[in-house]
Amino acid sequence: MPTTAEAPGSPLAVTVAVCTRDRPEDLARCLDALAALRYPGLEILVVDNAPATRDAQGVVAARPGVRYAVEPRPGLGWARNRALAEATGEILAFTDDDVVVDAGWVEALAAVFQEDAQVGAVTGLVLPLELETRAQRLFEDYRSFGRGHERIHARMSPGAGPVAARYGLTGSFGAGANMAFRRRVLEELGGFDPCLGPGTLSRGGDDLEMYFRVLKTGHALVYEPAAVVRHRHRRQMYALFGQIRDHGTSFSSYVVRSAIAYPDERWALARLWVWWLAKLGYRVLVPRRAPAGVMRRLALAELIGLLRGIGRYRRARAALAPGGWAGAPEPVLRKGS
Numbered sequence: 001m002p003t004t005a006e007a008p009g010s011p012l013a014v015t016v017a018v019c020t021r022d023r024p025e026d027l028a029r030c031l032d033a034l035a036a037l038r039y040p041g042l043e044i045l046v047v048d049n050a051p052a053t054r055d056a057q058g059v060v061a062a063r064p065g066v067r068y069a070v071e072p073r074p075g076l077g078w079a080r081n082r083a084l085a086e087a088t089g090e091i092l093a094f095t096d097d098d099v100v101v102d103a104g105w106v107e108a109l110a111a112v113f114q115e116d117a118q119v120g121a122v123t124g125l126v127l128p129l130e131l132e133t134r135a136q137r138l139f140e141d142y143r144s145f146g147r148g149h150e151r152i153h154a155r156m157s158p159g160a161g162p163v164a165a166r167y168g169l170t171g172s173f174g175a176g177a178n179m180a181f182r183r184r185v186l187e188e189l190g191g192f193d194p195c196l197g198p199g200t201l202s203r204g205g206d207d208l209e210m211y212f213r214v215l216k217t218g219h220a221l222v223y224e225p226a227a228v229v230r231h232r233h234r235r236q237m238y239a240l241f242g243q244i245r246d247h248g249t250s251f252s253s254y255v256v257r258s259a260i261a262y263p264d265e266r267w268a269l270a271r272l273w274v275w276w277l278a279k280l281g282y283r284v285l286v287p288r289r290a291p292a293g294v295m296r297r298l299a300l301a302e303l304i305g306l307l308r309g310i311g312r313y314r315r316a317r318a319a320l321a322p323g324g325w326a327g328a329p330e331p332v333l334r335k336g337s
Contacts, residue, residue, distance in 0.1 A: 012110050015043040015089030015183075019071075019079035020097040021199070024055035026232065027097040031063055034095075039106040043067065043089050047082045049199065050074035076176075076197030077206045084183065084191050093180035098232045100129055108227035109180045118155065120185040120219025121211060123174025124227025125149070135240040136233040141289060142298050143244060145175045145231055147223055155220040163216050164258070164268035171251075173221055176207030178229045181214070189213050195316035196253060202309070202316050204250025205257070212258055216265075241301050248305025251276065253313040260313075277306060 016034060020027045027046070034044050045067045048056045060068040071082035084092060093109055095101055105124070112122045126145035131137050140146075152173065156163055186192075189210070197206035214221050234240050255273045259266045283299035 011040050012091050012113055013041050013043070013089040014039060014091045014093055014106055014110055014180075015045055015083075015087035016093045016095065016106065017045045017047060017080070017083035017087065018095055018097055019047045019049055019076055019083065020056050021049045021074075021079075022052050022055065023097050024053075024059050027056055028059050030095065030097050030099055030101075031059065031066060033100040035063065036103055037101070037106055038103075039110070041089075042106060043087070045069065045083055045086055047071050047079045047086070049076065049079040049082075073194070075194055075199040077192040077194035077200065080197070080206065081191040081194065084186050087183055090183055091180055092183045092186060094176060094178075095229055096177045096231070099126075099177050100230045100232075102228040102230070105178075105227050105229060108224055112222050112224050112227075113180075113182065116220065116222075118220045119182070119222050120214045120217075121179065121181045121221045122227065123147075123180075123211075123221070123223050124178040124229065125225040126175050126178050127228060127230045129230040129232040131233075133235045135235055135237045138237075138294060138298070139233045139240055139243075142295060143247065145177065147172060147174055147225070149225045151225065152223040153220060154215060154222070156215050156218065158218070162265045162268035163212060164265045164272055167212070167215050167221075168255075168269060168272040170208045170211035170215075170221075170254075173211055173223045174207075177231050178227060179207060179211075180227075181210075185214065185219055186210075189217065193257060195313060195320055196250070196257060198246075200316045201312045201319065202250055202253035202257075203246040203305075203312070205254035205313075208251070208254040209257055212254070213261075216262060241298065244298050245301040245305035245308075248280070248302040248307075249309035249312055250305075252306050252309025253316070256310065256313040273306075277303070280306060 046060050048070045060066050069086050071079045091113055109122050113119050154167055192206050196202045196209055198204055211221055234243055255269050259269045280299055280303040284296055287295035
């Protein structure tokens with residue numbers, strides 16, 4: 001049930017952050033869609049993550065009003081934390097450079113925060129931008145980003161038991177291509193873990209882990225299907241198999257990270273991981289839909305990634321520690337760092 005709402009009649013200030021790396025054509029299409037948004041006081045920020053070229057800077061320079069920042073440390077966690085350090089809005093919304101947002105996207109996200117002060121994070125519906133290739137169609141059949149058309153409101157009451165036992169599959173709430181947070185909540189939580197996310201050995205999981213942390217600390221997480229974006233899925237089969245393998249690796253990394261940070265969640269997280277392992281094993285043996293051969297191979301790729309991922313988070317921490325991160329389970333974000 002909604003609780004105390006924000007002050008009516010005063011739209012919440014929103015910063016939209018697009019973290020990108022060397023995909024100028026995708027970035028241009030994404031920014032064109034964001035330019036069509038008509039939300040009062042909207043700030044659009046592009047974070048260029050360890051770029052190899054200045055192409056993204058050129059794309060942003062051609063669009064007045066869009067802010068540009070560089071995060072030299074590779075990894076989506078670092079890029080998202082740079083966005084947090086740079087943002088001025090009360091709400092920080094993230095989308096990806098290979099995404100096209102719908103015209104009412106920001107309004108739908110902001111409305112959820114406006115109506116319920118307990119909400120710390122909101123995710124939305126991710127639809128395919130195109131289904132032109134076999135790989136794109138197979139992704140929708142095997143691992144769609146879509147999470148349905150009904151709103152989901154999740155919040156853990158104090159003393160209700162482990163979060164992982166009820167909400168451990170945080171990916172069921174949505175994906176990092178369409179998520180927003182109260183900026184103060186992200187700051188209180190210390191920002192994203194830089195050992196997670198694309199560009200790290202963990203291969204992803206930064207979004208899953210942050211949803212878990214939002215719930216663990218007593219904030220509400222809402223999936224709002226009215227907030228719609230469209231994602232350009234990978235067009236080639238080899239890229240699809242790599243993506244699915246990375247999903248397995250990132251899930252294990254998220255589970256290991258959460259177990260390190262929250263000892264009281266370890267048994268529930270271990271049960272969750274074993275259940276996912278068994279589920280993937282079953283899908284290898286009994287594909288859930290046709291074409292059976294490729295579905296079996298996709299499940300096997302994810303299973304291999306899941307097993308490989310067991311040690312990836314610790315390796316990512318070990319690799320990052322010499323660079324100055326303290327290595328504590330909860331990362332520390334410093335403004336302007």
